[in-house]
Amino acid sequence: MRHLLIFLGTIFLGLFIILVYRNSHLKSDTKPVLRVYASSSFISQWGPGPWLKAEFEKTCQCKVEFQESIDSYLMIQKIKSESVRGVDVVMGFDQFDLELARQSAAWKKVERPLEDQKDSYALNKVGDFVPYDYSLVSFVHRISDLSPAPQSFQDLSREDLKNQLVLIDPRSSSLGLQMLLWLVTSYGEEKAFELLKSINENVKIYASSWSGAYGLFKEKQAGLVLSYVTSPLYHKIEEKDMGYSAAAFKEGHPLQIEYAGIPEACKECELAQEFINLVLSENGQKIIVQKNYMFPVLKDVLENSIIKEIPPYERLPIPAPSISERERLIKKWTQLRRSQ
């Protein structure tokens, strides 16, 4: 036992000394670090994160450090557990996350520059969060694989779509929750769950995040995936492939708006505001369009970008549910999944 204690003590003491040495070494580098929480798709090498970081670091005399979170719901959990550590900026909440985010942490008031240039959608600042992009939600498919393309949720239970659907878990992803609310708003709760039961027969997998779901779809593991009306544009531009389309549903399509916020416990609060200013600037919004494939909130950028090519889809307004209502629906969804 004595040997074991001495051995473990030596290892931990060694690790502790290395840490102390490294921390004292790091302190000599005085550049402030801006910590930004964002989704994996935002900070990946093909996403807008690295471009915004490079642009910001040109002038800020600081370092931008991204912290990855697979989905906004997980991001809230993360902030909840680490609020004392001081996160500076959080990117990627949608309108259904805001109440939960407010409940999980205190947020600073975010200034929104260029207020007069906002897009035709009513993207007004919502209290302490500021919108930076948006898109309508839809089901994306390869044109050659599905004929005819589904035009409603009822079509998703078609026999030829057996094992063709990749949906997203509403427990872990806000986009997954969007689909559930989309169904409930379109059909009423009872009919929506009946329909979901038959749609589930065709589901190959419920992925935990959008990136996981879209990855499976891209690998041709499925023919239809829950995504955005802007997704086919990605294939057109990045892969020169015109063979993708976003289905137009007669029920209409929900709008997902992405927000940025600054937690009250931020360490580099001024830099955080400057970073948000960059995201909302003309240059930042162009990066969002080119790398995130979402609609910009600046009207001028929208008018002059390729994203304008996307055909109009009918919008279905979905009111944000309360936290208890959201939890009740998710519980009902979980029970349905377990019973199948």
Add this chain to the structure above:
Amino acid sequence: MFAAFFESIKFVAHLLPVSFLRIFFGYVYLQQAIEHYDLGWLDKPALSLWLNQALLKAEIPPWYAWLIENAAIPYWQQTTFIIIGLEAAIGISYLVGYLVRPIALIGAGMMLAQFAFVPTLDQLVNYKILFVVHVFLAWIGAGRVLGFDYYFYKKQRGIWW
């Protein structure tokens, strides 16, 4: 032939290859500890993200979820420090064959704790295999072959070598 089958339990030449298995595991654990350190696990809350994802899994027992939520996540830096330290301890112990028995039991305990975290069947199987390997190394006292445990075993005997 059947007599030879039962007599074969006396055959011990396989213990030398087992020591190579131990050394290989030591290398893997030490590399993992260094990788976690290099990736900045002590500065970034990578562990708490992982734990948060684990919390979404319905199969986690409530007491374990409580432990994660109230101890491991709020004190993620301390938890990460302990995990990296233990990984380094397992790595060094297995590489040089010192204190393999008690350290292997700690390794088995770590694997046992991870059963509750794993999101997919594949990973669950991996953790189970690793658990069995640790128990196996502890059982045979793998540090006594090509390791310093042999010196202490000769000198002191006892179950820890």
